[in-house]
Amino acid sequence: MSCSLAQPSDTSPKRSAILKAGAQLFMASGYANVSMDAVAKEAGVSKATLYAYFSGKEALFSAIVGERCTAIAAESEEMASHAESTGAALRELGRVWIRFLMSPQSLAIHRTVIAECARFPDLARGFYEAGPGRGRAWLGRRLAEAQQQGELRADADPLVAADHLVGLIRGDLYMQAMLGGPVPDDAAMDAVVDAAVAVFLRAYGVPSPR
Amino acid sequence: MSCSLAQPSDTSPKRSAILKAGAQLFMASGYANVSMDAVAKEAGVSKATLYAYFSGKEALFSAIVGERCTAIAAESEEMASHAESTGAALRELGRVWIRFLMSPQSLAIHRTVIAECARFPDLARGFYEAGPGRGRAWLGRRLAEAQQQGELRADADPLVAADHLVGLIRGDLYMQAMLGGPVPDDAAMDAVVDAAVAVFLRAYGVPSPR
DNA sequence: GTCTATATACAGATAGAC
DNA sequence: GTCTATCTGTATATAGAC
Incomplete structure (x- = not known):
């Protein structure tokens, strides 16, 4: 399947918080209307941390949809x-x-x-x-x-x-x-x-x- | 109907060109991925002209969908x-x-x-x-x-x-x-x-x- | 790993000449 | 009405201190 699955290996709470916040925001407002700032704020982490876990906005989105x-x-x-x-x-x-x-x-x-x-x-x-x-x-x-x-x-x-x-x-x-x-x-x-x-x-x- | 219809009164060729270009681009790439610059360029008019016909990106989009x-x-x-x-x-x-x-x-x-x-x-x-x-x-x-x-x-x-x-x-x-x-x-x-x-x-x- | 502060780019929208 | 050139905000992404 082309939908590469999220590894259950990484259970970092910050990562989970980011995924949860991103899912909520992306689903509510759509991909383009959500900024990485907003995701970081919603997840309670800094933007730098966000980028430490995900290489960019597209990667974050892919990971979220993959989890769904x-x-x-x-x-x-x-x-x-x-x-x-x-x-x-x-x-x-x-x-x-x-x-x-x-x-x-x-x-x-x-x-x-x-x-x-x-x-x-x-x-x-x-x-x-x-x-x-x-x-x-x-x-x-x-x-x-x-x-x-x-x-x-x-x-x-x-x-x-x-x-x-x-x-x-x-x-x-x-x-x-x-x-x-x-x-x-x-x-x-x-x-x-x-x-x-x-x-x-x-x-x-x-x-x-x- | 809440879908306020486009008046057929305005048949300006530039307006038509803008609508056509906008429809093509919005349908192909989605609302957020299309810039007003791109619409102006595709329609062969300047951005200022575009804004003379439509008050903004949202108005242009609404007009296009209304026409559809x-x-x-x-x-x-x-x-x-x-x-x-x-x-x-x-x-x-x-x-x-x-x-x-x-x-x-x-x-x-x-x-x-x-x-x-x-x-x-x-x-x-x-x-x-x-x-x-x-x-x-x-x-x-x-x-x-x-x-x-x-x-x-x-x-x-x-x-x-x-x-x-x-x-x-x-x-x-x-x-x-x-x-x-x-x-x-x-x-x-x-x-x-x-x-x-x-x-x-x-x-x-x-x-x-x- | 995590933060604050910043570089870089590009978007929407406008000012002013013609 | 139409153009060129520009303003202003904001987005992604990163640099550097802790």
């Missing part, structure tokens, strides 16, 4: 524990996933990475592969298993089905949220997931025997 | 001419729409507006309403008509159905493209649309009489 990559990958794996793949299980999975996607943290990292896609193309690709791409592949495998167990239409491409399920749940919410629109409350998200899973099962469920 | 809003709204209306709403007509509509969404221009304006969502929240909202929101509402009305004509399940919410159709077509393509991934070729886009419409009709079409 690993965190998101870990969360994706965590979601994988929500196992089964039909009916109530799909709804439960969808509820967890839509809350994750609509969380302020997720929206902020998406905005930030998309914004700097031109300046840091490798970072954007690495982010996709660590986050959305990994989740997509995992869901595709889950649906393939469900298909082999006869819970899904035999003529379906599991990866296409995964895209469809995700697309149905996401609907217009992601676009609205990314463009500063309101984030729905829990009840609204649940309703969206219920409707999406119902449609998915109508299209992909095996015809009930009559 | 009207252009996108016009294109949405144009798409509305692709009328009917089932089967082949939905596929045709989807093909036009996915090409529009995946076009370099569309991706660039989305990236730019999302990137500056924090600094220009009104602009982002206006963009949503002029672009994605308008298209969504239009599709919802079309599907409501189709429903009244018995071409769509009677128990469906047309706006939810619109979200589902759009989500099915978009799938993972938008996320991938926004994060710097490859844009699919025409054949791949057509295949995506065909699969999406097929699923949509399985879920939302009226059960065929037997």
